[in-house]
Amino acid sequence: MRILVIGGGMGGTIFANLLARRIQHEMKTGKARITMLSASHEHVYQPGWLYVAMGRATPDELVREQESLLEPGIEFHVDPVEEFHLAENHVKCKSGKVHEYDLIVISTGSRPLPEKIPGLKENSINCYTADDAVNFFKQLSDFKGGRIVVTVGLPHKCPMIPLELTFAMHDFIKDRGLLDKTEFYYTYPIGRVHSLENVAKWATPEFDRMGIKYETLFNMKEVDGKNAEVLSEEGGAVKYDLLVAVPPHKGQEVIEKNGLGENGWIPTNRASLHMEGEHGKNVIILGDTTNLPISKAGSTAHFEAETAAENVAAVIKIGRPVRSYDGKVFCFIEAGKDRATYAMFDYQNPPQPKAPTGAVHAFKMAYNKLYWASARGLL
Amino acid sequence: MSERVVDARGSFCPGPLMELISNMKMMSVGDTLELLSTDAGSAADVPEWIKKVGHEMLDTEQDGEGTWHIRVRKAK
Numbered sequence: 001m002r003i004l005v006i007g008g009g010m011g012g013t014i015f016a017n018l019l020a021r022r023i024q025h026e027m028k029t030g031k032a033r034i035t036m037l038s039a040s041h042e043h044v045y046q047p048g049w050l051y052v053a054m055g056r057a058t059p060d061e062l063v064r065e066q067e068s069l070l071e072p073g074i075e076f077h078v079d080p081v082e083e084f085h086l087a088e089n090h091v092k093c094k095s096g097k098v099h100e101y102d103l104i105v106i107s108t109g110s111r112p113l114p115e116k117i118p119g120l121k122e123n124s125i126n127c128y129t130a131d132d133a134v135n136f137f138k139q140l141s142d143f144k145g146g147r148i149v150v151t152v153g154l155p156h157k158c159p160m161i162p163l164e165l166t167f168a169m170h171d172f173i174k175d176r177g178l179l180d181k182t183e184f185y186y187t188y189p190i191g192r193v194h195s196l197e198n199v200a201k202w203a204t205p206e207f208d209r210m211g212i213k214y215e216t217l218f219n220m221k222e223v224d225g226k227n228a229e230v231l232s233e234e235g236g237a238v239k240y241d242l243l244v245a246v247p248p249h250k251g252q253e254v255i256e257k258n259g260l261g262e263n264g265w266i267p268t269n270r271a272s273l274h275m276e277g278e279h280g281k282n283v284i285i286l287g288d289t290t291n292l293p294i295s296k297a298g299s300t301a302h303f304e305a306e307t308a309a310e311n312v313a314a315v316i317k318i319g320r321p322v323r324s325y326d327g328k329v330f331c332f333i334e335a336g337k338d339r340a341t342y343a344m345f346d347y348q349n350p351p352q353p354k355a356p357t358g359a360v361h362a363f364k365m366a367y368n369k370l371y372w373a374s375a376r377g378l379l
Numbered sequence: 380m381s382e383r384v385v386d387a388r389g390s391f392c393p394g395p396l397m398e399l400i401s402n403m404k405m406m407s408v409g410d411t412l413e414l415l416s417t418d419a420g421s422a423a424d425v426p427e428w429i430k431k432v433g434h435e436m437l438d439t440e441q442d443g444e445g446t447w448h449i450r451v452r453k454a455k
Contacts, residue, residue, distance in 0.1 A: 155401040159392050191424050195394045217431055219400060234431045248404075262405055270389075293390035293398045327389060347389030 001032045001316055004091065004101035006081050008038030008066045010375065011107035011287030011301030017377035018309035020071035023316055027073045032316055035099060036070065037091070039080035043069055044130075045371050047298060050161065050334065052133035054168050055141070057368075059130040069375050084258040086279040103282045103312065106266065106275075107305075108255060110157050110288035110296055114247035117153060119223030124151070124245035127165070139242065140172060145181025146241030148173075151220045151230050153248030154189055157288060157296045160333045160343070162186070162246050163194060163203055167336030169244070170210055184211070185238060187218035187230075199333070199343055202353050206335070220245075249296065251289055265291035270347070271324035273308050284308050294347075295329045302374065303328040309377075332364045340364050380409045388417045388446060395421045396428060399451070403434070406453045411437065414449040425449050 003019065005012045016034050026032035043066040051057035067076050083092040090100045112128040114121040125140075127133040148169060152162050166186050173182045186193065186207065192200035193207060193214055207214055219233040223243065231237050250256075251264020260266050260275075267276040268290035275283040286308060287301030294300055304325055311321035327347030334340050339356035340363075373379040385402050387395035395416035402412055414425065422439055429436050429451050437450035 154397055154404070155393065189400055190394070190396045191427060195392045195397050197391075197420070217428060219432075234428075270386075293385070293387040293393065293395070295392045329392065343392070345391050350391045 001026075001102045002100060003032065003034045003103045003105070003312065004099055005034065005036040005105045005107065006091070007107035007109060007287075007289075008036060008040065008043055008076075009107060009109045009287065009301070010298045011109075011289075011305045012036060012038075012105065013043060013066070013069055013375050014302055014377050015105055015107065015286060015305035015309050016074050017069070017071045017375070018306060019312055020074050021377065022309065022313035024073075026316055033075070034073070035075040035077070035101075037077050037079055037081055037093060037099065038066060039078070041066055041078045043375065045368070046128075047158065047371075048368060049127040049130070049133040050164055050168065051368070052130070053127035053136035053140070053165070054172055055137045059134065062130075064372060064375075069372065071376075081254060084254075084260060086260075086275075086283060089282070101282075103284070105284045105286060105308065106255075106260075106289055107286035107301065108252040108264075108289050110249045110251050110264070112157070112247040113250050114153075114245060116248050116250075117220055117222060119225050120151075120153075120220065120245055120247065123223045123225040123228075124243040124247075126245045126247055127161075128157070128247065136244075140169065143173070143178070143182075143242055145178050147183045147185055147239060148242045148244060149230060149238055149240035150184075150186045150244045150246070151218070151238075152188055152246045153220060155296060156246050156249050159195060159295045159297060160199075160331050162188065163199070164334045165244060165246075166212060167206075168334060170212065171336045184213065185240070186212055186214040187220075187232070187236075187238065188214065188216050189219045191216050196343055196345070196351055196353075198351055199353055202341070202355075210336075249288075255289065261289075261291060265289065267291050270327065272311075272321070273304055273325050284312075292327075294327055295331065297329060297331055299328075299330045303330075332360070332367070334361065334364065380411070381406075382411045382413065384413045384415065386415045387421075388415050390416075390418075394418065396424050399425060399449075400428070403451075403453055408453055408455060411450060411452045414447075414451070416447045416449065417445060419447070421447050421449060425451070
């Protein structure tokens with residue numbers, strides 16, 4: 001079986017490594033082959049940008065050579081796919097090379113698009129790329145007081161980042177003795193401060209205790225840089241001195257161009273993770289690339305990849321898949337002052353976050369280092 | 380005019396309302412959307428947001444399996 005993995009992010013990498021270990025024998029005897037195609041030779045631990053934005057990490061700490069993370073036997077090429085020919089079971093890359101497959105796994109991720117909101121890109125800071133995270137730190141370091149506004153676009157990657165950024169900035173400003181000169185104003189698209197009801201129930205009194213003001217049902221429509229004001233679809237207007245954005249996201253352009261999914265999100269079966277539609281039988285979608293109504297987060301990609309790798313190995317060995325994806329997601333929540341909690345949930349069970357502790361924060365910091373073992377499929 | 384169905388059953392995060400808002404950004408004025416939700420809160424928070432922004436509620440019903448079917452039209 002020729003297995004082609006598109007994307008060298010968390011989902012594709014964990015899938016390929018877990019599968020390679022399960023089908024070692026089949027790979028050695030030539031019965032199975034795994035090929036990965038990526039747009040980059042680098043693998044980035046994206047949750048680490050939060051720490052770069054706060055001056056607690058530098059970008060180089062978050063990057064490894066993709067090839068160094070892959071199991072022996074996985075063929076790796078830096079050659080982004082430009083054309084998907086799913087009816088004919090092949091893709092065509094930027095180099096012109098054609099790769100045929102029996103099974104394709106598409107895990108190309110998502111991208112922030114601050115330019116989708118008029119005025120947002122030029123008037124706000126965010127921490128979704130290395131350059132943006134470094135710029136975030138510089139602007140926050142230069143901040144002398146005033147109003148910091150957090151504004152949130154939809155959909156976005158990393159559902160905890162609006163809260164985490166707010167708590168982290170509060171620490172940052174407090175540590176610099178600027179708290180009495182600073183007002184925090186948090187906005188959020190729905191009628192509470194976080195999408196998860198139980199997380200919102202925990203975070204709201206935290207905001208109240210810290211003096212963080214908030215406005216809900218606020219979906220940014222445009223940013224008026226001249227008047228330093230962010231305007232909402234609901235008719236709201238909020239003045240800012242420093243605008244911190246969680247920009248709206250889309251899937252990759254190549255997905256849209258090939259007509260695989262609106263805005264780059266591919267229609268995906270929530271249990272089997274196969275692409276919906278007539279050519280989906282040998283197409284698996286992982287991570288942010290799906291259109292599933294669950295968090296766009298690394299842990300989602302991780303748990304989906306585990307399910308998919310088990311199933312593909314089982315199909316090769318016994319002729320049929322062995323389990324369904326249950327919607328499992330696990331997100332750490334950095335809560336400020338070296339404390340953290342977490343939210344774990346699936347399609348059936350909502351999260352029950354506990355009070356933040358130093359122990360969970362310590363585990364999160366350890367996980368930031370252990371991530372490379374996770375990408376290798378060892379954790 | 381087109382009609383889309385957004386299946387947000389079992390969605391705790393981002394949740395049905397955030398799924399609806401994201402999808403409405405992709406729609407044209409006049410298009411309709413049917414949201415499927417197993418969160419009882421959707422029957423209240425979706426109309427609240429639709430009213431505040433100025434879109435149009437069409438109807439809301441719960442089927443025998445407990446799924447809410449909420450239909451809205453993009454008005455602006």
